[in-house]
Amino acid sequence: MVIAAVGQLCSTANVSHNLQQCQLLVKKAVAAGAKALFLPEASDYIASSPAETVALARSVKDSEFVKGLQHEAQSAKLPINVGIHECAEGGEKVRNTLIWIDEKGSIVQRYQKIHLFDVDIKGGPVLKESRVERGNSILPPFETAVGRVGLSICFDLRFPEISLALKRQNCQLVTYPSAFTVPTGQAHWEVLLRARAIETQAYVVAAAQVGAHNEKRMSYGHSMIVSPWGEILAELGGAGREAEIATANIDVDMLDKVRREMPLLRRTDIYPEI
Numbered sequence: 001m002v003i004a005a006v007g008q009l010c011s012t013a014n015v016s017h018n019l020q021q022c023q024l025l026v027k028k029a030v031a032a033g034a035k036a037l038f039l040p041e042a043s044d045y046i047a048s049s050p051a052e053t054v055a056l057a058r059s060v061k062d063s064e065f066v067k068g069l070q071h072e073a074q075s076a077k078l079p080i081n082v083g084i085h086e087c088a089e090g091g092e093k094v095r096n097t098l099i100w101i102d103e104k105g106s107i108v109q110r111y112q113k114i115h116l117f118d119v120d121i122k123g124g125p126v127l128k129e130s131r132v133e134r135g136n137s138i139l140p141p142f143e144t145a146v147g148r149v150g151l152s153i154c155f156d157l158r159f160p161e162i163s164l165a166l167k168r169q170n171c172q173l174v175t176y177p178s179a180f181t182v183p184t185g186q187a188h189w190e191v192l193l194r195a196r197a198i199e200t201q202a203y204v205v206a207a208a209q210v211g212a213h214n215e216k217r218m219s220y221g222h223s224m225i226v227s228p229w230g231e232i233l234a235e236l237g238g239a240g241r242e243a244e245i246a247t248a249n250i251d252v253d254m255l256d257k258v259r260r261e262m263p264l265l266r267r268t269d270i271y272p273e274i
């Protein structure tokens, strides 16, 4: 068994403060004996307008935030999965990207969010990722100290096709770093995460942004680790908390047992294989 840590924070437009918060989460994860730390979507910053989001974007190699976390991963010998922005070609748009930094501080995986959040709920959140460039591929799962990891981001959670595709490629742990809105979080967050875990028979690790990022924007929090049986193994709270982590044991033997005892054999003669 091996310990995974999920970290929660409230990122603002102050990138160096966000980095300090993440560095604190690394220290907490090391103290808890974790072998990987999962951080939320947009950990580098959450801006107050699309123009500011674009203005703050850097390339991965020029980002003080990313370089700071690479250094942290290397000195703590702790792999870090973290959601960031990076500037897209042309400078008009950003990418919503998820990177895996290994224990040597190298970026070894980079996934770009494929479903963009473009929502206008009456009396509720209006958020548009119109300045975000859509990703175009699902990456194959890769080996880590906490199992074979498959990457996806936030709104991707609503599309089970991704996690099913990752499961078919033998994924054991799916990530959903997020910045869910409060109303959609209250209505859907836990149900979606547990459903993805149950139907893929994999661990689900969902690090979440929490609290008020600026005057206009607030995130739901409730970072979670869910077992392949759908149990919530660890959960953090909503607004009002400082940067914190929760941990859970990742037990690949238990995962194998769930898959062995209840094989989910698909009828791909009836519906298409994903």
Ligand SMILES: O=C(O)CNC(=O)[C@H](CS)NC(=O)CCC(=O)C(=O)O
Pocket (backbone or CB within 6 Å): 041, 042, 045, 046, 047, 053, 096, 116, 117, 127, 128, 129, 154, 155, 158, 178, 179, 180, 181, 184, 185
């Ligand atoms: O804005 C940034 O800088 C980073 N990106 C985000 O926070 C994204 C786009 S606004 N948030 C979501 O996808 C929330 C999804 C959600 O809340 C739901 O599916 O219900």
